[in-house]
Amino acid sequence: MNENIYLPHIMVIDKITVEAPGVKTFRLKFQNEEESKAFQFRAGNFAEYSAFGEGESTFCIASAPTRKEYVECTFRHAGRVTSGLDRLEEGQTMGFRGPFGNSFPIEEWKGKNILFVAGGIALPPMRCVIDNVLDLRDQFGNVTIVYGAKSVADLVYKEELEEWNQRSDVNLVTTVDPGGETPDWKGEVGFVPNVLDNVAPNSDNTVAVVCGPPIMIKFTFPVLEKHGFKDENIYTTLENRMKCGVGKCGRCNVGKMYVCKDGPVFSKVQLNDMVPEF
Amino acid sequence: MIEVMEKYIIKTEQIDTWLKRIIESIPRVLAPVSSGTKTEFRKIKSTEEVDNKSFTTTVSAKAAAFPPVETLFKYQKDGKDTTLTEESFDKYPETVLWHARSCDAMGFSPLSAIFDWDYKDNIYDERRNKLTIVTFACIQSDECCFCTSVGGGPGNVEGSDIQLTTLNATDTLVEVMTEKGQKLIALLPDIFQPLSEEVDKEAVLAKMPVRFTKEEIKEHVSNAFDSPVWKRQSARCLGCGACAFVCPTCACFDIQEDAHGSHGRRLRCWDACGFSLFTQHTSGYNPRPTQATRWRQRILHKFSYMPERLGVYGCTGCGRCSRACPVDMNLQEHLISIANSNHE
């Protein structure tokens, strides 16, 4: 008998980190040892996270697949389910259904330089692939990360940002929107696309991965084009309202593409071909 | 072409005797039953309940395998812990769908295509496997029907386990397409006479002129994303869910929580892409913000995206959407208009 594709795994909340106002990271461990051993995923996959009694919400798996003991998700509390998740405490159980979707084609990037560009709450879907790359550091060329948020308080993964900053094999540029800086802020001030333009990334043998709110992406793509990036070397993730995660409920499709099956990772070439319904 | 395994003649007056035996043997028999001014599929306990004169039902028969509400699992919270329990498949009864139409039977193909795409939906599959479909060929049609324009027909046997066609006052043709159908025949074998000479089934069927082909429609709509036709056709659409809910092939659903404090169930229920909130993000952003974009999605999904991704069209030409629509969005009329228009 096939298994029930709507039945979540039971996870124990191992650790909660408050990243920013309204934003938390949950570190989750499988309650069942065997499920934990059998579980595999790839960077870019997403899952449906349950607050039993409220429902499910869709987030990427924010931890790297190279780190086997746990899975992490980062979310902002915004609606019914995320508010329900927000009320949970360490030690409590919740649900996890996944992994779903496609993944970043990391194997194709071996030997290349990688440019990561992210804004605000969109660093989580990137963090899984950043950490994946850093865990296999010698397989890749230069790694540049450009990350910005509205204000210093809104930057997520503050500890991780410090770790990346300390590494000599990573070029990290952080920025906050004008007006979001604090007196002791040492990073850049400006919107991500502008800061990226100043960084003037070299597009030679480089793959660009961009995640952010639609407005940031809209202004980032032209900057990449200006610096010589070809569409087939640009990747992004799409978000849509989702429920089932497995291509059946009909909600997430963009034309004939299903974000839950053909995505969430898309190359710009695919994006150019898709109807403007995202 | 669907193979017909066996053909019989049954005396029309004996059909109810057979139905009685079916009701005695099968836990659940669904048939068209008079419901106020309408006719709907309901569980029957006796042959008298069947509305034999009914042309068709308002709501399709898809509920037999894809009900309006069904439990996905139950949960029980206990302190920090949670226990999940799946519904036992024993709860899904063996079912005979009686006196459905060819367009109902054909509708299960796109449903199965969706529910079995990559991930197998075992809940749907269990219900579908336990379902035996007995259709009665159509001897009448109305201005909303267009089954022959989408690869179906009043006597089409695709999806049926058994099809009955009333030939005249005394005799009914019985065509058996599957083993499931054979099992029903075996409940009362003596009343079925193997067919001795060919009968002209076509002659008694409703006349359904072909107005267009589905491939024609696919070709037109696939190039028409930016066409003004969507706004024009959808101007009067009120954005309710009537068309999607009565449709035999619409499978879009919502997942909800039926919460009662520390215990509850997660369920799925019918949903419709015509509702304004269907694709709206929590942020308030909506990729399909107008009724025109939602109407376009409905047509493109059924006539372009589904055939391209799943190899099956999302329409059987049953006309239920057109009959149910409060503002006469007649699908056949809209499709003919699309087929006749030129898109640059």
Next chain:
Amino acid sequence: MNKLQEKATNLLKEGTVKLIIGFEQGNNKIRPLFCEKPEDVEKLIYSDDCSTNNAVYLTKKELIGNDKIAIIATYKEVASIIQLNKENQIKKENLMVLTVGKDGDVTELTSFEEMEKFCEESTPAPDPVVAALVERIDKMSREERWAYWKSELNKCIRCYACRAACPLCYCNRCISEVNCPQWLDPWKSTLSNIEWQINRVMHMSGRCTGCGACAKACPLDLPIGILTKKMSTDIKEMLGEGEGGNVLSTFNPNDKENFIH
């Protein structure tokens, strides 16, 4: 061309209005017609029998925009427009209201006073079928009524055609669409179907004009129109004819409360 079509053609040719909402013969019913170009007018007819109350389109910004439009109105549209205006949903300077008399003459109702007069003069006769059903249910005991509504509303599939067809259901987010908190279970069940209808009727208190669009829209022909009809009658009896504002949004300390048990 008849007088209505002539008038409509001229309005569009002169650019006086950007859109005319009227009626046309559909496949098996009279349905709404949207005329933007003079060529569209040839299908325009006038009918009391339209399946919808076209006032429902007056609150749809994506259709109407900020342009001046005209609506070909029968009693039910005019009554709804008067109520919509009381609720600040009508910009009169952008709306031309046209009615057609028995002789085919087109009259513009230029003010709300004229609209009220029109309604007084053309109130349709009460539907005997509806009246008979209301009487029948009125005579039932509480247990019989509960059984009746359970058996009827059990059939409802929650397609919300009733809500979509009602000109006065224009909330951006209906109570059935709110999930924080989840006031109504959004899935079909006898109890939540009854709760939905009760909510719908309660929110129509003192506002419903009795057009019956909700009942006409229901694909299953459920008797939901009589709920709003009966509610309107009950309110008139219990709280008077509506002086001093809307029942839902006005509180008068002198209101009778003897019907609250």
